[in-house]
Amino acid sequence: MNNNLFFRLWGVPILLGLVTLAGLIIALVRDGFWDILSSFLMAIPLAIIGYCLGRMGREKGK
Amino acid sequence: MSAKSAKRWFWWHKWSSLVCTLFLLLLCLTGLPLIFHHEIEELTEEKHPPSDHQIEGEGVSLDEIIRNGNQIYPDQVVRYVFWTEDEPGLVYLSLADSVNAPPDNYIILPMDESSGLQAKEPATAEGFMYIMLRLHVDLFAGIGGKLFMGLMGMLFVVSIISGVVLYGPIMKKYDFGMIRTHRSARLKWLDTHNFLGIVALVWTLVVGVTGVINTLSDVVLGLWQQGQLAEMTSAYVDAKPLDPDTFYSLDLAIKAAEDAAPDKKTALVAMPGTAFSSMHHYAVFLRGTTPLTSRLVMPALLDASTGELTDMRAMPWFVNVLFLSQPLHFGDYGGLTLKIIWAILDLVTILILVTGLYLWISRFRAMKTANITLKETKIKTALLHE
Numbered sequence: 001m002n003n004n005l006f007f008r009l010w011g012v013p014i015l016l017g018l019v020t021l022a023g024l025i026i027a028l029v030r031d032g033f034w035d036i037l038s039s040f041l042m043a044i045p046l047a048i049i050g051y052c053l054g055r056m057g058r059e060k061g062k
Numbered sequence: 063m064s065a066k067s068a069k070r071w072f073w074w075h076k077w078s079s080l081v082c083t084l085f086l087l088l089l090c091l092t093g094l095p096l097i098f099h100h101e102i103e104e105l106t107e108e109k110h111p112p113s114d115h116q117i118e119g120e121g122v123s124l125d126e127i128i129r130n131g132n133q134i135y136p137d138q139v140v141r142y143v144f145w146t147e148d149e150p151g152l153v154y155l156s157l158a159d160s161v162n163a164p165p166d167n168y169i170i171l172p173m174d175e176s177s178g179l180q181a182k183e184p185a186t187a188e189g190f191m192y193i194m195l196r197l198h199v200d201l202f203a204g205i206g207g208k209l210f211m212g213l214m215g216m217l218f219v220v221s222i223i224s225g226v227v228l229y230g231p232i233m234k235k236y237d238f239g240m241i242r243t244h245r246s247a248r249l250k251w252l253d254t255h256n257f258l259g260i261v262a263l264v265w266t267l268v269v270g271v272t273g274v275i276n277t278l279s280d281v282v283l284g285l286w287q288q289g290q291l292a293e294m295t296s297a298y299v300d301a302k303p304l305d306p307d308t309f310y311s312l313d314l315a316i317k318a319a320e321d322a323a324p325d326k327k328t329a330l331v332a333m334p335g336t337a338f339s340s341m342h343h344y345a346v347f348l349r350g351t352t353p354l355t356s357r358l359v360m361p362a363l364l365d366a367s368t369g370e371l372t373d374m375r376a377m378p379w380f381v382n383v384l385f386l387s388q389p390l391h392f393g394d395y396g397g398l399t400l401k402i403i404w405a406i407l408d409l410v411t412i413l414i415l416v417t418g419l420y421l422w423i424s425r426f427r428a429m430k431t432a433n434i435t436l437k438e439t440k441i442k443t444a445l446l447h448e
Contacts, residue, residue, distance in 0.1 A: 020264040027396035039399040
């Protein structure tokens with residue numbers, strides 16, 4: 001598999017995985033501001049789920 | 063990936079999921095209220111009005127608080143004394159019929175540290191949250207149930223990994239987030255299943271693996287008791303048990319432990335004769351004061367007749383792994399926002415499980431129909447050739 005294909009397939013999943021992992025660990029190691037940053041990071045995959053499921057709902061409605 | 067190896071991964075994905083799905087559904091459903099157990103308890107518990115007995119200054123000694131607890135429950139003994147970070151100003155007494163009663167024999171009595179009196183209704187092994195907890199942890203079946211749930215958790219991890227491997231060949235030609243809504247219900251749910259699975263991947267994997275580690279808590283505890291704790295108390299193996307009336311002041315014992323570890327605070331005290339101590343020691347478990355070290359504890363053993371510190375050590379690595387896997391499973395370390403995120407991801411996991419189950423059932427049905435058609439064709443051909 002060439003690089004382009006690999007990143008098209010795995011780019012977003014890897015990025016989301018790293019974001020989630022960072023969110024999970026940051027809140028464990030630091031408090032205060034870092035808890036907020038952690039929640040923000042963890043909310044990114046949720047926002048993507050919301051967006052894609054919402055789009056699915058709209059397409060179905062057409 | 064060759065068709066043959068894809069088939070093999072699919073076999074693993076199908077069977078590991080099929081076996082664990084119903085248990086995982088139970089875990090997700092019971093886990094949902096457990097994420098918010100602190101908030102739910104706060105809403106539902108009755109608070110005792112603050113008493114007039116308020117004592118100025120330092121408050122009441124722990125020894126007196128324990129005496130008060132013993133007066134409220136005269137036929138019970140205090141096994142553990144602990145503090146939580148959520149409720150400053152309260153100290154909890156865990157009482158039981160005897161020091162070596164089973165773990166589910168307990169009354170947890172919240173006491174006000176400044177007045178020395180009961181602060182709230184005691185918690186016992188009953189009620190909605192207790193049922194949720196036991197269904198989640200061990201299906202009311204003790205250590206066996208716990209280890210069984212651990213096995214289900216391992217299958218869940220296998221199904222996650224095999225699912226990720228299958229994501230590659232399925233999504234090769236499509237962009238991330240593709241959900242085919244207009245083709246068939248099956249394709250729509252397949253794409254949704256794959257999409258949710260890959261987005262929630264790291265969270266499900268972390269909560270799954272830390273959940274499995276948590277099911278090993280009894281094993282870890284047993285190893286620690288037989289290893290480090292036995293070593294730390296070896297000089298006292300042959301000594302006679304102490305009479306509770308001759309116990310040295312717990313306040314002074316705790317002070318001695320905290321003086322020896324100035325950067326730590328007492329989290330829990332195990333009284334002499336309990337599973338976490340010896341017949342002769344107060345075991346004072348000290349936790350650190352940073353977010354990370356507050357999750358780890360360090361045992362200090364103090365002679366319960368003299369208050370002398372006899373040993374203090376850092377816990378072995380496998381106990382620390384267990385302690386660190388707890389917050390990562392519970393989601394209780396980043397405030398209410400993190401708990402809400404935990405709950406949403408829990409619901410997403412339920413969706414992944416349900417769509418997976420739907421896909422299997424619809425495939426099963428399709429195959430059955432195909433089989434029948436195949437049989438009919440065979441019969442017809444057979445008849446034609448007669």
